[in-house]
Each structure stands twice: as C-alpha cells, then as structure tokens.
Amino acid sequence: MKIGIYTIHSAYNYGAMFQAYGTQKGLEKLGYESEFVNLYTVESEKKNESKTVSFKPKPFLKYLYARLNPKVQLKYKRFRDFHSQMNLSKRYYSLNEIYANPPKYDIHLVGSDQVWNLERGLADRPYYFLDFINNNERKISYAASFGTSKIEKQHNQNLKSLLSGFNAIGVREDDGVDIVKEATGLEATQVLDPTFLLNxxxxxxxxxxxxxxxxxxxxxxxxxxxxxxxxxxxxxxxxxxxxxxxxxxxxxxxxxxxxxxxxxxxxxxxxxxxxxxxxxxxxxxxxxxxxxxxxxxxxxxxxxxxxxxxxxxxxxxxxxxxxxxxxxxxxxxxxxxVDYTKFEDKIEAERTKSFNWLKNNLIEISEK
The missing domain is CATH 3.40.50.2000 (Glycogen Phosphorylase B;)
Structure with a gap:
C-alpha cells in the first residue's frame, strides 16, 4: 500500500517543511510507504535560493546580501540537505506534467498547510484538490487548511464538486470544518497539524x-x-x-x-x-x-x-x-x-485522537 502525498514540501520555510516531515513520518509509524509528489518548479527553486534578480534598489540589495552572505548560503544548504532525505517521487517541473500523466498510488493524500487557500480565488488548475485524479480512486486530506475563517460564497459550488470525491476530509482548524459544511454540506473533521503526529x-x-x-x-x-x-x-x-x-x-x-x-x-x-x-x-x-x-x-x-x-x-x-x-x-x-502537568493529559488525548483518525480512515479507505 503506497500513499502519494500532495503538499507544500520543498519551500525553505520551517513550518512547511516540518508539517511535511510530520505527515510522512506519521504514515511511516502507521506502517505505510509514502512519497511526496515532488512538484518543484524552477521558479520555486530560484525563490528558495534567492536567485531571482530584481534591479530595483531595495530588492537588488536583498538579493546581493543573500547571495554573498555565507550564513544565508549555509541555511539554504541545510534546507536542501534536509529535504533530500525525504521520500520523494521523480521531480515534476510543472503542473502540466502531472495533469498530462497523473501519478499512480493506492491512496492520494493532500497534506497540511494552506493548500486550500482561496484568498486569490480558485485556481484554473486546483492542484491541491486533486481534480486530475479520477473520483473512483482513493483520496483523503489530513489537516488541510483554507488559511481563513470564511470563504466567498461564489466558491461553494466548485468546492462541493472538488471535495465530493474525497473519501475522508480532515482539516486543521475548527473554522475549516464549518467552511466545508456550509459550502458543500459535506462532513469534515478537525485534526491537529501533522507535526503533532510526532513527539x-x-x-x-x-x-x-x-x-x-x-x-x-x-x-x-x-x-x-x-x-x-x-x-x-x-x-x-x-x-x-x-x-x-x-x-x-x-x-x-x-x-x-x-x-x-x-x-x-x-x-x-x-x-x-x-x-x-x-x-x-x-x-x-x-x-x-x-x-x-x-x-x-x-x-x-x-x-x-x-x-x-x-x-x-x-x-x-x-x-x-x-x-x-x-x-x-x-x-x-x-x-x-507554564505548568504542563495541568495540560499533559489534554495534549496527549488530542494527539492520540488525530493519530487514530488518520489510522482508522486509511484502514477504511484501504478496504474499499
């Protein structure tokens, strides 16, 4: 049983990289083999490494600082090394490659972070809603986030169409549960950020x-x-x-x-x-x-x-x-x-609850 993970996994951002790491290690603890669908464009790589040049004075000075400062370059190397140790698919340089030939997995899992952020509207190719995967394939989200407490009503119909193919929907915020229910009528469950799958x-x-x-x-x-x-x-x-x-x-x-x-x-x-x-x-x-x-x-x-x-x-x-x-x-x-003895039971109970939600839904989906 192999799981493909779709999330923001390659950005030189501590939170993004650790939510990805937590997802993959959490699946490993449950006995599943997984890999990130390695969408990593040249533009994203340049942004990570501060290789995008602007000749406006302030951006150009920031560019020079990043390129010439050995400490900044060491940070970039450390991100590269950490990312390379994750289980990755072949590299995809564009969405066109994925849409033309969708990856094959037993289960497709949309990971955490603000993968469902609709502040700029719904993208022409809503990649993190897995619209390129047939609805007869197994799809699940874990701790996906809209990044906001509400969305525009104009997105409701599209959102219902996109999420109706998911076998289980786990979102990161309480507001996300409400958004899914109000926009689509579907049920979602609030689960903890995947960094909480580890201790x-x-x-x-x-x-x-x-x-x-x-x-x-x-x-x-x-x-x-x-x-x-x-x-x-x-x-x-x-x-x-x-x-x-x-x-x-x-x-x-x-x-x-x-x-x-x-x-x-x-x-x-x-x-x-x-x-x-x-x-x-x-x-x-x-x-x-x-x-x-x-x-x-x-x-x-x-x-x-x-x-x-x-x-x-x-x-x-x-x-x-x-x-x-x-x-x-x-x-x-x-x-x-903070006296954590007052909160330890609550923290562990919520962590176990999220871990079991993921485990039980993967088992149920696997049996379909």
Missing part, C-alpha cells in the same frame, strides 16, 4: 547540537507589531536573559542580542529545544513550543489567527496568547511559566 523524543533524534550555550529567550516569527517589540523588551527585563531571534527572513525588525541567519530545519529544533522561554508569532512557533513543553507567549495574527486559536483552545492554553506586553512585568512566576 519531542522523535524531534530530539534529528535536532542539531546546541547553538547557544547560555540560557536564552527565543523569539521566532514574522511579526513586526508593537506588541512583539514590547514583549521582547519586557521578557528580557523580567527574565534577565539575552534574546535570540530567527525567522524565515534574512532580516529582523527588532533589536535583539543574537539574530540567527544560518538555521536550517535541524537548527530550528535545537533553538526551540534549549530555549528557556519562547515568544512566537507563527503557528509552528507555537506548535514547537508545545512539542518541547516550553513556557511561551503567542502573538495573535491580525487576520490568520484561526489555526493558533484552535490549538490553544484544544489544549486549554488560551491564556498564553499575549494581549498586553506589560502584563509580563506584573505576572507572578506561577502565571508566567
């Missing part, structure tokens, strides 16, 4: 050695809001520790003690594993704070907060969403730090 011990096995020898506060994310800036300042004042930051970008908007430019996926894990306290403005920053059972605050995203709130609600951790940066200076240690 801290399994991530420890591939994490790099410790990068920062002293204790530190970690900031990870993409946010440049005032609350993020002030939270960094107040956490440093409260904990009297240096602030280490990194993100998918080669630049960082705030003053910190260390900005790490060279971190690949394994270094990402190490930075979370050894942090004393974490401030995260991205979903996977929040997720890996929980994986490693770290005390943390998450920063509310201005318009894509559904996936963060879904996880925080599931685990009874909504109080870890920072509302006022000054609260950090007033909290007792009891409230500042």
């Amino acid at each position: 801290a011990e399994e991530y420890n096995e591939i994490a790099s050695e410790r990068l920062i020898k002293e204790d530190y506060i970690l900031y990870y994310g993409f946010d440049d809001s005032e609350i993020s800036r002030q939270l960094i300042i107040n956490l440093k004042k409260r904990l009297k520790l240096p602030v280490v930051a990194f993100s998918g970008s080669n630049f960082f908007p705030f003053k910190v003690d260390f900005f790490i430019k060279e971190a690949g996926p394994k270094e990402f894990l190490s930075l979370f594993k050894y942090a004393t306290f974490i401030c995260a403005s991205s979903f996977h920053g929040l997720a890996f704070s929980i994986h490693f059972r770290k005390s943390f605050f998450s920063i509310k995203h201005p318009n894509r907060n559904s996936r963060m709130e879904t996880v925080l609600n599931k685990f009874n951790l909504m109080e870890r969403q920072a509302k006022n940066a000054d609260d950090v200076l007033k909290m007792s240690d009891q409230h500042l730090f």
